[in-house]
Amino acid sequence: MIRGAFIGIDRHADPFIGDLTGAARDATALWAVLSDSIADLNAPLITDDAATVVAMRDVLDATLGAADEEDVVLLGFAGHGTQDHRLVLHDTSVADLPNTTLGMDELAQRFRETRARAVILLLDCCFSGGAPARVIDAGLVPRDAVAFPLVDVAGQGRILFAASSAHQEALEDPQSRHGLFTKAVIDVLLEADAPLGVLELVDRVTRLVTANAGRFGYIQSPTMFGQTEGDLVLPPGQMGVRYREAFPERVNFQTTGDIRELAAAGIPQEAVDAWHQHFPQGLNELQIEAVNEKGVLDGNSLMVVAPTSAGKTFIGELAALKAIADGRKAVFLLPYKALVNEKFEDFSALYGDRLGLRIARCSGDWQDQVGTVLRGKYDIAFFTYEKFLSMSVASAHMLNQIGLVVLDEAQFITEPGRGMVVELLLTNLVSARQRGVAPQLITLSAVIGHANHFDRWLGCGLLQTDHRPVPLVEGVLDRTGALTRLGPNGPETIQLLDRFAIRQRGQRQSSQDVIVPLVRHLIDAGEKVIIFRNARGPASGCASYLAAELGLPAAQDVIDALPEGDLSQMSESLRRSLEGGIAFHNGDLTRDERVAVERGFRRADGQIRALVATSTVAAGVNTPASTVIIAETDFPGRERQPYTVAQYKNMAGRAGRLGFEAEGKAILLADTPMERNQLFRQYVQGQPEVIRSSFNPNQPGTWVIRLLTQVRDVPRGAVVDLIANTYGGYLAALQNPAWRDRMVPTLERLLDRMIADGLIEEDGDNLRLTMLGRACGESPLTLESAMRLVELLRRVDPADATLEALLVLVECLPERDEDYTPQTRNGEPRWQQAALGRFGHGVGRALQHRAESDVAFYARCKRALIVSDWIAGEPTNDIEARYSSNAFVRVGHGDIRGYADGSRFLLESALRIAAIVLERAEDQEAAALLLTRLDLGLPAEALPLSALGFPLTRGEILALFRSGHLNREAIAALPADAVAGIIGRRGHELHEAMQPLMGAV
Template sequence: MMRAAFFGIDRHSDPFVGDLTGAARDATALWAIMSDSIQGSDPQLITNENATLEAVRAAMDATLGAADETDVVILGFAGHGTPDHRLVLHDTSVADIPGTTLGMDELARRFRDTRARAVILLLDCCFSGGAPARVLDVGLVPRNGIAFPLVDVAGQGRILFAASSAEQEALEDPQTRHGLFTKAVIDTLLAAEVPIGVLEMVDRVTRLVGADAGRFGYEQSPTMFGQTQGDLMLPPGRVGDRYRAAFPEYENLQTTGDIRELSQAGIPQEAIDAWHERFPGGLNALQIAAVNDRGILSGQSLMVVAPTSAGKTFVGELAALKAIADGKKAVFLLPYKALVNEKFEDFSALYGERLGLRIARCSGDWQDQVGEVLRGKYDIAFFTYEKFLSLSVSSTHILNQIGLVVLDEAQFITEPGRGMVVELLLTSLVSARQRGVSPQLITLSAVIGHTNNFDRWLDCALLQTNERPVPLVEGALDRSGAFTRAGPGGAETVQFIERHRIQQRRPKPSSQDVIVPLVQQLVAGGEKVIVFRNARGPASGCAEYLANELGLDAAQDVLDALPEGDPSAMSERLRRALAGGVAFHNGDLTRDERVAVERGFRGHNGSIKVLVATSTVAAGVNTPASTVIIAETDFPGRVRTPYTVAQYKNMAGRAGRLGFEAEGKSIILADTPMERNQLFRQYVQGQPEAITSSFNPNQPGTWVIRLLAQVRDVPREAVIDLVANTYGGYLAALQNPGWRIQMGENLERLLNRMIADGLIDQEGDNLRLTMLGRACGESPLSLESAMRLVELLRRIEPGDATLENLLVLIECLPERDEDYTPQSGKNGEPRWQQEAGARFGFNIARSLSHRADSDVAFYGRCKRALIVSDWIAGEPTTGIEARYSSNAFSRVGHGDIRGFADGSRFLLDSALRIAAIVLGRADDQEAAALLLTRLDLGLPADALPISSVSFPLTRGEILSLYRAGHRDKDTILALNAAQLTAIIGRRGDAFHQALQPALEGSA
């Protein structure tokens, strides 16, 4: 039998005893969790005015005194202690401390005298004196000192687990209004799915408290005394009726799944009606759990991990409309521009046109509505990760407007390239809570493994499921046609394709030998298929040979929707594939081409039956298929990088169209039976990798300068707290209690160097970024890149520091060197050095060699700079491709051109700001804005006016008008429909119709 009593005192009858804020809540929460978790238990709860010395002694008699050899007694105390080893009760009098407190000597005697098999005392009070006044600055309240001899209380079968060591404060957090220690105990019990040992609980709680305290700049190390024979087990915690009754603020709206019930949450009826039309069957199990159990309509933060098509995106929509109904704003954070544009268009159609909500987007595009967002003129906004981080750091007031942040594709925090941005923007949100800014946070992820305390770092509830609305059959297929799949009884192998159908089609065996008969069989069965290839070339080539072999009808509607003018080599290959009912989707297509392909594939009656794609389609683009084929399991390169299990699962998750199939299929291709079995074990049976941080403790410079950019100034000794607030710092503190000391030493050396480099000013004990430091910290540049740019700017002649030359010099930065540049031969292509000198001038061309790792890297910089120069000059895409493609193996495609221009544009804004500080002058803001727009559109300066007409013209259409001599609005208005059609193609008539209001106004 388990006996228990919990005591918590916030309020005291003596006015000279200070009040607390969370002690009674601590005791109540532990009592409720124990009551709900242990069937038939009835622990005592005594708080505040009821927690007199007499009442506490009576509770001790009823638990310790009444226990026998079969009983386990659990006691919890939260409140004040005294420096002379006594627990302070409600009726404690400062005039008679010995007579009105519970002494440790009495507790020790009761522990010795009880017959209980084991006793556990959870003591959430601190052992030191008062804390420094600065604790209040970070929102923490110390519990006044207590320093009793714990070892005298504990013993065999007697466990005393205290919140902190003798010289430390036990802290309270006003966000949760719990002591850090009690909150960690509660979280550990609730996270347990099976009974948990006391020693395991102690280890877990100790790590959590140490990490949580470190984020606030404190050290708190829970300490255990005593021992038991064997590991004493505690039941897993659960939230039940008593907990809900005790904490009604966590009581959530309850729904049966009928969307119309959500009107009780105050969501506008127009939204309810629109949702009911979209989802007449109501909410699914995941969405019901998010509302009923996780409280997303009550403002609770949540991390949702669920397969593709499980309905997690709608969880974010539900919370967004609730936030708007409460007068707040909602933002969605997405990894790619394409996703921002897709969601912007979808929400504009549903919530903008139908409900009148103001929808905005900020992705680093020329169409961005940054001004509206900064002025709060929006209801829902979509951001790329980078744009949100930049704005939230440079314009911190926008966080005050936001009631909800939805982070989609949260697993990107683990990616080497993007992880830092995701972690820093989340760190900004976590840190803002200390300023009282605490928007609801919902993170969405399709595939992750162990959460690795990610949800706890974010202070989010977790909703994780592997349930799919359409079941998924996963397996591996070899060249014999044998298919090993996961079945109800384990792995099973069937003959999926008749062996004789797999014929060698080239001089050497290739994946084409299997892909062609496999896709033929699937399409003949009425399926829609995605074939994933690991690079752009294989994707387009695969689509073309499938189009030739499958004999499908042309996807004429998609062909008609493709843009005209300025085609790339891939544009022509796409048209050939679409003529055979097949499409490909990769980075060499324009945005308009990708959108046309996506719509043609995902439509219920879409004319594209087979889509060959690179992995970008797996990252959130809405393209569900019946079956997914994964042709390779690694990325190409000098060192081939295997797919992670999570990357595989994301691709596999595209299979299974809701409402069309009873199940989806995912097929990995293998060459041999041995490889088939190996891939099956590695990917099908494998578990996705745990979430990790990209924080590198050996190279903290970029992290530190970006964290410093999030604050105005900070005491030098508190810089470690900024780092501890990151997910990486939190994990490090969990894993290594001595982490703060080691990292503190590294930071001291780093801060001295940053002060010497002119990035930080120190005044007394406080640090503040200089103008240069803030420009570097608010930029997407790494610290190394920022300092390299400073070096370059100080080396060039003042007269060479033009906007155009700065655009060229950006190619020297490490971020640009990491961007793969196709070159032929192991020694690169030296001819681009001479071309760069002729076009940009000798001094600038020579500067491109600054800190280059090799000749190949130098020539690559020259080549990229020339390509970007041609792009903004309006050179035709096919001309750029032909000029810079040396051979079929080092081909420059539209994706490379667009990528180089986007990369330069992304860094140019920050480079301009740093240059203005280093050179002591500001460039023409209008000229800078024009250059950024030219990089986005690929146009010469005098063609930009054409882009401002009230019709979404493509680059090719604008250039056609430009080359025909129609370079301003007036000359374009003078053209009739036939003339426009002759110049820009089939959209000429639609363009002319769009110009009619302007024509009537001019008349």
């Protein structure tokens, strides 16, 4: 038999005994979870005024006193104690402590005398005195002291598990209204999927409490006394009937899946009607669970991990509309500028036009609505990760306006480079809770492995599934035409293609030999196909040979939607491929071209039968297919990086169009049967990688300066707490409780260096960033990169440090050196002379600063020249031809656009740092002009044409500029045919659009 009792006391009859906020709640929660989990548990719950001294002794008689040799006794106590070894009950009197408390000596005697096989006492109170007032400021409340001889209570088969060691506070967290210790016990039990040994419970709880306390700047180390027998286990925890009765606030709004029911949750009827029209089948299982079980419409934070097309994005939309209905603002964070623009346009059409909501975007380009967002004049806003981080740090009040944050593609936290940004912006949100700012957080992730405490760090529920609305069959195909796939009964091999259909088409074997017959086979079966290639060149080349060999009808609808003017080589390749019914999607296409391709491929009756794409299509772009073909399993480069299992799974997940197919198919290509079997084991049967932090404890400088921007002053000894609040710090503390102590010497050396470099100033024991330090910390630059920029600025003659010169100097930063620059093997020295001639010797020679080699220096010159040509309005095709060395080393539109975007991203920070180092005011108007030119690729004189009120492409603007027609009056004065003669088929639309504007003028 399992006997027990759970006692929790917040309220005391004696006015001189302070109240607690979570002790009764702790006892109730622990009682409910264990009672719901252990079928034969006989355990009363005693709280507040029922928890008298007499009642306490009675329950000890009924448990410890009545137990026999087969019984296990579970006891829990949460509340106050005294420094002379007594537990404080509801009727304890400060004037008569000996007779109105329960002495630990009495409890120890009862432990010794009981015949129970085992006793477990969970004691959530602390053994030091009161905590200093600053604990309350941190959002934590100490429980008073219980300092008693623990060894006397414990023994063989007698386990006392206390919330903290003898000289530490046991802390409460008012956000959850639980003690850290009890909440950890409950969390560990609920997460268990098998019976849990007591020693394992102790280990997990200790790690979790230590890590959570460290995030708030405190040390709390749960301590176990006694010895356990080998078979002493607890079952996995459940939130059953008792728990739901005890905590009715955890009972969420319920739905059967009929979207029309959502109006009862407070979502505007107009949105419900729009959703019902779009999704007449209603919510799917994942969405129903998010609402019913996880309370996403009740303000609960949630991490959703699900395959592509599982419906997780709509969970974010549900939460957003509910937040807005409650008078809160919602923001969506996305990895790419293109996704921000796509979602902005989709939401503007549905929620802006139909519901009258104010939709905004901030992605780091000239269309940004930064001022609108900072003034709170929006309902839904879309950000790139980087833009949200910089704005939320520089304008901390922005977080006070936000009621919901939806982070899409959360798996990017594991990506090199991007991972730090994701982790820092989430750290900022987690830290804000300590000052009462706690927006609901929804993180949406594609397929990952184990969550690795990520949800716990965020304080989110976890909803993870591998279920897909359209089942996916994965397999590997080799050059013999044999396909090994994962069938219902395990691996099976079939002959998918006739081996004679696969023939060598070039001088040597290549993936083309397999792709052509495979795509023909699939298209003949009526399927739509995506072929994933690992780089831009292979993607366009693959589309070209498929168009030539398959003989499909032209995708004329897409050709007609493509922009005219300023065509790149890739633009012309796209048109040729579309003539054969094939499209490709890569970074060398313009945004308008990519959008035309995406829309054409999405259409059920569209004329694009196959799309060849790079891996970015797998990250949120809405392009579902019947079958996905993955041609390679690694990325090209000096050191070929193999795909992770998660990357493969996300590409494979694009297969299966909801409402069109009974199943999707993903086919990975191999050369030989041996490789087929190896890839099948590695990818098809492989498990996605565990989610991890990108924090590097050996290089904490960038993390420290970024985290210091989130506070005004911080005691030197508390800097380690900032690091502990990151996901990386949290994991480190879980894995090694001594991590904090080991980190301190590293941080001390780093802080001394930052003080010497003028980034930090000291005020007694407090540290704060200097103006320069804050500029560096609020920038996207690494610490090393920021200091290199400072060095450069101090070396250059201030007279030479113009805006244009600063644009050149950013090429010296490590972030730009890491960019791939197409060059011949030994570099291209001719760009050195061209750079010196164009930028002057002072700035040109500065490009050599800290270059790793001559080749790296030439690459800097080449990039700076390309960006210079771009903002001068040089035609894209001319830039490509000028800087492409040969057919194998070519510069494409994606390179040009990438260099311009990268320069713009870094230039914003460089301008602010330069103003401080050079001690001169920043010319904000001139800087804004240059940033806009980088966005649009235009000379300053052509910029007015971008503000006509009619959306023109770069090619159209340049055509008008070169013809001398620089304003709406000049354009409106021309005949419509003349305008069409200048810019192409949209000339008539432009001419017509200018007429009303002329009337207004």
